[in-house]
Amino acid sequence: MYETKTIKEKLKLFAVILIPILITQLSMYAMNFFDTVMSGNAGTEQLAGVAIGSSLWVPIFTGINGVLLALSPIVAQMVGAKKEKEIPETVRQGLLLSIAIAVVVAIVGFFLLDPILIRMDLEQEVRHVAKYYLIALGVGIVPLFVFNLLRSFMDALGQTRISMFIILIALPLNILFNYIFIFGKFGLPALGGIGAGLASALTYWISSGIAIWIVVKIRPFSIYSIFKDWKRPSLSYWWEQLRIGVPMGFAIFFETSIFAAVTLMMSVYDTNTIAAHQAAINFASFLYMIPLSIAMALTIVVGFEVGSKRYRHAQIYTYMGITMGVVIAFLCGFILYTFDETVARLYTNNPEVVKLTTQFIFYAIFFQFADAIGAPLQGALRGYKDVNITLIMALVSYWIIGLPSGWIFANYTDFGPFGYWMGIIFGLSAGAITLFFRLLALQKYYLRL
Structure with a gap:
């Protein structure tokens, strides 16, 4: 990380940090x-089981990961304030x-998984896949959290290419492990959706x-x-870390858990x-990684500038990120509208599922617009270590x-069932609007210092 003066320098530094993220x-x-x-290619029940399992796991993981991500603005502000000696013990x-936490x-x-699944109105095979997918995934929970903590440390130093390097090694390994465990290759039994959980756990150990x-x-x-x-x-x-991370984690949890709650209600x-x-939300969430990455880059650069007490520069970075988010929203909307059936057929060849997936994707076009603005706003606010109001806004x-x-x-x-997606659109839009006004108030406060 280093100080920048011109818009061109800021764009260059932001790109260097953003692209690897x-x-x-x-x-x-x-x-x-x-x-x-x-998993979908192994059968509709396998896809539904992984959908339920993911809906239970993703909100928990992303919420806790929010706690671990608190290390990023903490270390970034230490670097900006020239307090590097405090970093090692903070990371340890x-x-x-x-x-x-893991x-x-x-x-x-271990104690809640069975009671939760039993209360859900699921077909027996779907419940079986969901349960053992999560158990298999749990084998890698400790290395997963360790990796994400170390990644926050690396990224806070501006070395985002390193975590990119690790994941680019891990991804093809994960695909290979999926192929082996889901479909039963090299003499191993075909585990279906459960094999996907085992493949992910093994990948987490290697990444860590x-x-x-x-x-x-x-x-x-x-x-x-x-x-x-x-x-x-x-x-x-x-x-x-918890003082900053818990509100961050709960804010992220409230956002991701609404998708999980909708999936569970669809049972x-x-x-x-x-x-x-699940197919539609999976692909829309894949596109959401773009504004989320902008948010993570904003947390680093804004945190650095706030630590250096260069509040006007932090403001410039913020609006740079929001503008990128808006541009990305139009691009992603075009992709979803143009290739809806192509996307649906990536997940299944079942004609009924393909038809329903394209209908869900239509609603995804609209809520990803709110996401593309709301995510960068959250990232900028985290750079200021402003997390409590964001938590309340997320809940509401x-x-x-x-x-x-x-x-x-x-x-x-x-x-x-499409009504739940209408609710998601309303919720995400309300969140983006309230976060924008919070950011305006916060920027005015710091510029007066």
Whole structure:
């Protein structure tokens, strides 16, 4: 990271940080994408089972990952304020915290998984796939959280190409493992959707191992000696990360969990509808990795500028990111509108599922516009370490506006299952609008300092 003066310099630095993040995020989500696509080719029940399992896991993972992502603005502001000596212990304590959180999640999941699935109105085969997909995935939960913590450290130093390098190694391995475990190759039994969970877990272990090796051996990470001089867990360090990370995590959780809640509510519909919904949301979420990457890059550059007390420069970066988000929204909308049936056939050849998927994709065109603006706004606010108001806004817009309105549309109009997607559009739009006004107020405050 370094200070910039002109718009051209800012665009260059932002691109250097953003492009590797974008490739990393697309590649990481591609793992879930290939899990879903390859499971769908193993059967509709396999696709529906992975859909239910993902709907339970993704909100938990993204919410907790929000806690781990708090390390990024913390370290970025330390770099901007020339406080590099504080970084090693901060990262070490973050690693201990990530492991502790992973253990807690595994224990809670062990006791709650069966009761949750039993209460859902699922076909027996779908419930079986969902359960053991999650159990297989859980084998890799500790290395997954460790990798994401180390990735936040790398990215905060502006070295986003390193995490890109790791994921570009992991993605083809994940596809290979999917092929082996889902379809039963090289003498192994065909596990269907359950094999997708096992493939992901194995990939998490490899990714984490590579990340640890790089932090130990490769400069500039090695100069921080992260894996030396371990101390006992420190509640003060944990509190600093949790104070920022928990609101970040819950804000992300409220957004992602609304999609999960919709999928779970769709369990009252037939398997074809669940599969079509999952296929459409899976591809739309794949496109969402673009504005999400812009948000992550904004957190780094805004955090650096705020740490350096260059508040006008932080503002310029913010509007640069929002503008990119709007441009991307039009591009993604065109892709979804033009290639809806092509996208649907990536997931299944079932004519009924293809037809339903194209209908869901039509609604995705509209809610991704709100996402393309809302995500960069959240990223900029995290750079300021402004997370509490964002949490409240996320709760209201998604769970008080979005989900209830979706339920009304689904149950009291002719929209049926598509009504839930109408609710998502309302919720995401409300969130983007409120976040924009919060950002304006925050920028005015800092510019007066």
